[in-house]
Amino acid sequence: MAESFILNDTLTDEEKYLSISDYLTGLIDKDNYILTNLSNFIAVLKQSFEKISWIGFYIFDGKELVLGPFQGKVACTKIEIGKGVCGNSFKEKRTLIVPDVNQYPGHIACDAESKSEIVVPLINGNRIFGVLDIDSYKFNSFNELDKNYLEMICDSLLKKVYIDKFIIS
Numbered sequence: 093m094a095e096s097f098i099l100n101d102t103l104t105d106e107e108k109y110l111s112i113s114d115y116l117t118g119l120i121d122k123d124n125y126i127l128t129n130l131s132n133f134i135a136v137l138k139q140s141f142e143k144i145s146w147i148g149f150y151i152f153d154g155k156e157l158v159l160g161p162f163q164g165k166v167a168c169t170k171i172e173i174g175k176g177v178c179g180n181s182f183k184e185k186r187t188l189i190v191p192d193v194n195q196y197p198g199h200i201a202c203d204a205e206s207k208s209e210i211v212v213p214l215i216n217g218n219r220i221f222g223v224l225d226i227d228s229y230k231f232n233s234f235n236e237l238d239k240n241y242l243e244m245i246c247d248s249l250l251k252k253v254y255i256d257k258f259i260i261s
């Protein structure tokens with residue numbers, strides 16, 4: 093059983109990511125169900141950062157991106173490759189930071205209150221499994237520090253968890 097994970101509010105974002113990274117090492121277990129690992133992964137991030145309004149996975153089903161485990165309001169169920177921030181991050185295989193979603197051509201607004209966003213592709217070697225999408229109700233919520241640490245913890249996740257398209261089919 094996992095111990096509770098509570099971060100002190102006075103920590104900097106960097107200190108939070110370091111604690112999260114340590115905690116995920118124990119929490120994410122390759123013997124757990126994939127959905128268990130993915131759900132706990134996003135729960136840890138959501139409960140650690142007030143700036144996150146929505147966080148979730150979009151998994152590639154072989155054709156498009158399909159909504160996976162998430163926390164937040166009801167969201168779009170499918171995203172075409174090359175559409176929106178998620179579809180472009182997947183297509184370009186790189187993290188996209190969007191300081192103001194209103195300025196991003198083709199942004200898909202699942203929640204009209206969303207102001208900024210970061211999308212990290214889930215890549216392991218030459219395979220891409222989907223994206224991690226994070227939204228905020230504030231402009232400019234995400235920067236290079238978020239990008240670096242999110243890429244690092246996604247990388248660690250993918251070293252333990254093989255995200256198969258069959259989890260969403």
Ligand code: SME
Nearest residue numbers: 167176177178199200202
């Ligand atoms: N804004 C995303 C769509 C997903 S929702 O934010 C949950 C996009 O433009 O791809």
